[in-house]
Amino acid sequence: xxxMEKIMIKYLLIFPLLMVQxxxxxxxxxxxxxxxxxxxxxxFEPAVLKVAVxxxxxxxxxxxxxxxxxxxxxIPENAVSWNGQLSRDITVTxxxxxxxxxxxxxxxxxxxxxxxxxxxxxxxxxxxxAKAQMVKSSFVMNQTRLDDYLAEL
Ligand SMILES: [Cu+2]
Numbered sequence: 001x002x003x004m005e006k007i008m009i010k011y012l013l014i015f016p017l018l019m020v021q022x023x024x025x026x027x028x029x030x031x032x033x034x035x036x037x038x039x040x041x042x043x044f045e046p047a048v049l050k051v052a053v054x055x056x057x058x059x060x061x062x063x064x065x066x067x068x069x070x071x072x073x074x075i076p077e078n079a080v081s082w083n084g085q086l087s088r089d090i091t092v093t094x095x096x097x098x099x100x101x102x103x104x105x106x107x108x109x110x111x112x113x114x115x116x117x118x119x120x121x122x123x124x125x126x127x128x129x130a131k132a133q134m135v136k137s138s139f140v141m142n143q144t145r146l147d148d149y150l151a152e153l
Contacts, residue, residue: 044114058089061088067084074099077124099118
């Protein structure tokens, strides 16, 4: 057998194994933190995201001076909260199905918020929507943003 054929066969044997590894670890999704996006100023993009259980999400510090922090009482029970540093990427792995809402701490009053639904699960959606009524009372602009995002789930 020729050398190149041997290499090809090795590659064909190894490649499916790599795919299985990748699947076990879940996919990664990127949410950009922006001063200006298609949805307005001070936005996460995409602000509404649906992922599978075990997937990870990287909040990317595309523009500086933003962070991502999960909102208390607005993530599934037993889910791990997160609180990213300003101007830093943060990657979270979402292992609990349900709805997650998060904000950018310095721009919370500007409704810089986002939502993620994990595993097509809406069991805590009503809880999150109820809590959103209190959160949005602090918004000085984009008052309907959080409601609009949640309505997409
Ligand atoms: Cu921000």
